[in-house]
Amino acid sequence: MIPPHLRPLxxxxxxxxxxxxxxxxxxxxxxxxxxxxxxxxTRLRPAPAGDAGITLIAIDQKSLAELGRWPWPRxxxxxxxxxxxxxxxxxMDIVMAEPSGEYDDLQLAQAIRGNGKVVSPVFPELQExxxxxxxxIPLLTQGLAALGHTDYEQxxxxxxxxVFLRAGLGAPRYPSFAQAVADTASRRAAPPLPQPDRPALxxxxxxxLMIPFSSGAKPYQTVSYADALLRLPPETFNQRIVLIGATxxxxxxxxxxxxxxxxxxxxxxxxxxxATYGLLTDQGITPLPPIWRALAAxxxxxxxxxxxxxxxxxxxxxAGYALASLALPSGSAILLxxxxxxxxxxxxxxxxxxxxxxxxxxxxxxxxxxASTDGLTGLNxxxxxxxxxxxxxxxxxxxxxxxxxxIIDLDNFKGYNDRYGHAAGDEILRQxxxxxxxxxxxxxxxxxxxxGEEFGVLLDDCGLETALMAADRFRRKLExxxxxxxxxxxGFVTCSIGVAARVPRGHGDGRMLFEMADQALxxxxxxxxxxxxxxxx
Numbered sequence: 001m002i003p004p005h006l007r008p009l010x011x012x013x014x015x016x017x018x019x020x021x022x023x024x025x026x027x028x029x030x031x032x033x034x035x036x037x038x039x040x041x042t043r044l045r046p047a048p049a050g051d052a053g054i055t056l057i058a059i060d061q062k063s064l065a066e067l068g069r070w071p072w073p074r075x076x077x078x079x080x081x082x083x084x085x086x087x088x089x090x091x092m093d094i095v096m097a098e099p100s101g102e103y104d105d106l107q108l109a110q111a112i113r114g115n116g117k118v119v120s121p122v123f124p125e126l127q128e129x130x131x132x133x134x135x136x137i138p139l140l141t142q143g144l145a146a147l148g149h150t151d152y153e154q155x156x157x158x159x160x161x162x163v164f165l166r167a168g169l170g171a172p173r174y175p176s177f178a179q180a181v182a183d184t185a186s187r188r189a190a191p192p193l194p195q196p197d198r199p200a201l202x203x204x205x206x207x208x209l210m211i212p213f214s215s216g217a218k219p220y221q222t223v224s225y226a227d228a229l230l231r232l233p234p235e236t237f238n239q240r241i242v243l244i245g246a247t248x249x250x251x252x253x254x255x256x257x258x259x260x261x262x263x264x265x266x267x268x269x270x271x272x273x274x275a276t277y278g279l280l281t282d283q284g285i286t287p288l289p290p291i292w293r294a295l296a297a298x299x300x301x302x303x304x305x306x307x308x309x310x311x312x313x314x315x316x317x318x319a320g321y322a323l324a325s326l327a328l329p330s331g332s333a334i335l336l337x338x339x340x341x342x343x344x345x346x347x348x349x350x351x352x353x354x355x356x357x358x359x360x361x362x363x364x365x366x367x368x369x370x371a372s373t374d375g376l377t378g379l380n381x382x383x384x385x386x387x388x389x390x391x392x393x394x395x396x397x398x399x400x401x402x403x404x405x406x407i408i409d410l411d412n413f414k415g416y417n418d419r420y421g422h423a424a425g426d427e428i429l430r431q432x433x434x435x436x437x438x439x440x441x442x443x444x445x446x447x448x449x450x451x452g453e454e455f456g457v458l459l460d461d462c463g464l465e466t467a468l469m470a471a472d473r474f475r476r477k478l479e480x481x482x483x484x485x486x487x488x489x490x491g492f493v494t495c496s497i498g499v500a501a502r503v504p505r506g507h508g509d510g511r512m513l514f515e516m517a518d519q520a521l522x523x524x525x526x527x528x529x530x531x532x533x534x535x536x537x
Contacts (some may be wrong), residue, residue, distance in 0.1 A: 020467030034347025035155055038210075039258040041333050045214040048156045049205075050142045051278050053137035053221035055240045057465035058247040063225035070251055074104040074200035076243075078111035081118065086238035091119045091177060091276070092314075093150065093245035093269040096136045105139050113143035119180045121150040125167065125204040131203060133169050147194070150268055152255060153205065159256045162210045162287065163275050168194065170201030173476050178275035185241045185280065210285035210342050211271065212278040213259045218279040222247075241276065245269025263288060287342045297348040300328060304348075305355050305442035314360050321356020374449040376426055385448035385456055389510065392446075392458055397504035403503035404459035407517045408474070411529040415487030428493055429453065432478060439474040464501040464534055471497040471532035479530065489529075496524035500535035 035400070057080070064070060083088050099105055114117045120141070125134045135141060144453035149167045152160045165179050166172035175183065223232065224245070246252045247267045256266030278284035289297070304324050311317040314448045328349040335341045372384035380388070389405075396403040410416075410432060417425040429449070436447045436455060444460030457474075459467050475495055498521025500513050516535035523534040 003010075004394070024319045024430065031344070031346060032157060033350060034344035035157055035159065035161070037329050037332065037344070037346050038342065039159070040337075041213045041336055042258040043214070045337070046216070051221070052219045052281060053239070053241055054273055054277055054280075055237060055242050055244060056220050056247075057225050057228045057244045058222050059094075059225045059245065059251060059267075060248050062227075063279075066226040066230075066246055070246075070248075071100075073098050076229060078107045079113045080225070080244070081108075081111040083228070083232075084237050084242055085115050086234060087117065087242045089114075089117045089119065089145070089181050089241050090115060091241075091243040091269075092179040092271060092274065093121055093177065093243060094142055095121065095134065097134050099137055099139075102450040105137065109139045109143055112140060116143075117145050117184050118143070119146045119148050119177065119184055120144050121177055122147045123150045123176055127310055131169065131201070132335050141450060142359055145184045146180040147174055148177030149174040150177045150272070151203070151205070151446060152268070154255070157256075159258065159260075160211070160271060161213075161258060162208045163271075164205035165209055167203065167205045169203055172204050172206040176275065177274050178279055181241060181243065181272070181276050181278040192425050203431075208287055209275070209278070210273050210283060210287055211257075212283040212340075213257055213274055214257055218273070220273045232533045241280070243269050243273050243276065243308050245272070283340065285336060285340045285342050288344075293344055296343060297345070300345075300348045301351055301355075304352050307353075308356065309359060315329075316357050318360040319350055321359070325353040325356070328352065358534075363480045374433075377430055377449050379433050379436065379455070380446060380448035380504060382448065382450050385446070385450060385458075388446050389458060392460065393504045393510045393513075396461070397437035397506075397509070400460045400503055402463050402501050402503050403513065404464070404470075404499065405458035405464035405513050405517045406459070406467065406471050406474075406532075407450070407514075407521045408452040408455040408457065408471075408495050409497075409525070410524075411496055412488050416485055416493070419487055428483060431481060432493070432495070434473065435481065436476050440470070459501075464499065467501045468499050468532055468534050471499050475530065475532050495528035496521055496529045497523070497532035498524060498535065499532055 057449070059070070074096070077092070079091065081092075096108075121135045122135045125132055141147070149164075149271055151167050152163060163176050163178060164172070165176050166174065167176070168174045174180075196495065197497065204446065222242075223236075228237075245267060247270065252267055254267055255271060256265050257271065260266060275284070287293075308317065308320045308324060311320050311421055326349075328345040332343050332345040335343055372380060374381040392403055395401075410428070413425065413428075417429060433447075433449065433454065436457070438448050440457055440459075446458040448456045450456045457470075462470075475497060478495055479490075479492060481493070485491065485493045488494060498517040498519065500516035500520060502509070502513055502516075504510065504513070520533045520535040524531050527533065
């Protein structure tokens with residue numbers, strides 16, 4: 001049973017859970033629980049059907065073996081861009097921030113202008129303690145269709161799950177590389193290329209989009225750079241969206257993703273291929289803003305706990321909480337697959353399950369307490385008293401310490417019931433129990449209702465003289481309440497107490513101690529009641 005001073009707090013449990021869910025969800029944009037859930041759902045996502053029209057020209061080990069060590073002459077890229085004039089867009093994910101040679105740079109610049117659909121990367125870089133934008137050299141930039149940023153944000157576990165559609169130094173002024181490629185392929189007019197960076201500004205991001213990674217077949221074709229340059233005819237790339245970038249080990253940073261095999265990671269151009277596919281096919285996943293995710297978690301916890309707490313039966317309640325905890329990530333999966341919205345749900349699901357376990361444990365404790373508590377007085381019942389008595393006998397016998405027993409009987413209680421009624425008699429029992437609770441508060445003092453108007457008290461490590469003093473203290477406490485009792489010689493409710501104490505020494509000592517206290521109680525009644533009498537011997 002919940003203590004009275006804790007009952008208002010227990011009623012507030014749904015609201016407290018909602019507040020916890022709100023704060024925890026707001027504390028991090030992507031918690032480990034939500035990350036684990038998202039990765040699992042991502043791996044279950046079916047592979048894209050059909051050809052998405054994306055070709056990745058990979059600077060791979062085969063190309064390095066055929067064309068030589070990196071970096072290659074930019075004339076190679078110029079020749080390749082000439083072959084890609086029939087492509088819908090070309091995302092050239094290669095850093096060209098430094099001049100290479102006047103002829104090479106001029107040849108590549110002419111190829112870029114001649115193609116007319118080339119997108120190149122821009123990204124933040126720290127140089128001499130100053131954050132700058134790294135862009136292609138001006139000669140190359142002049143002919144580009146667009147610039148797109150290749151900045152990726154890693155979550156706390158080092159995994160990339162999203163891209164920002166806008167980012168830039170001082171303001172989010174560049175589209176993402178994938179967005180710039182998709183816009184070029186869709187022939188959407190690109191805005192004028194932003195001017196180079198301004199000093200003393202921070203890199204800013206906006207419009208997050210979860211990348212639609214999937215297991216199984218990739219949503220793009222991959223060909224080797226060497227094959228694309230030397231063997232494949234230009235018609236191979238007509239009306240294709242082409243991304244060019246390094247995939248060979250050692251040529252660029254590899255990033256962990258939800259679908260990285262053997263923790264090897266994916267190259268930047270491969271991540272851009274997934275992101276471009278998502279934008280072109282409207283398969284990108286929009287994460288719900290943190291404040292809305294937090295509010296959704298709070299509402300789910302508030303309503304969930306409020307409704308589930310009303311289920312009857314501890315096992316049924318626990319099952320309800322478990323099913324509701326599963327329903328939250330299931331709802332996230334439905335929104336992810338059906339509406340392409342990511343809401344998470346790991347925190348509210350965990351909190352709801354913990355709340356269910358807490359209520360299950362509290363329910364069991366309450367049942368155990370009810371089974372061991374007298375319903376009228378709130379004291380321990382006879383069953384609990386007998387169990388505690390047996391344990392106390394064993395403990396005191398083992399350590400050779402005296403155990404004291406008080407048996408208390410309200411004087412002429414039948415006469416009270418006859419005169420005032422049983423409801424008034426029940427109130428007297430409650431008053432007596434309250435007085436017992438106030439008198440015996442120390443550790444090792446156990447009070448119980450043994451039945452009817454009879455009460456028992458066990459006192460650990462207590463001799464006869466100390467026990468008799470404690471008994472008389474309670475007797476005077478009850479008498480001092482001055483509860484009217486017209487059928488009593490004193491005119492008030494009183495009690496008689498038998499007191500016994502001894503060191504348990506054998507199997508029959510428990511019965512003997514009880515009989516000694518019972519005999520002392522009989523003697524107290526025989527001597528006129530309203531007294532505490534010690535057992536003889």
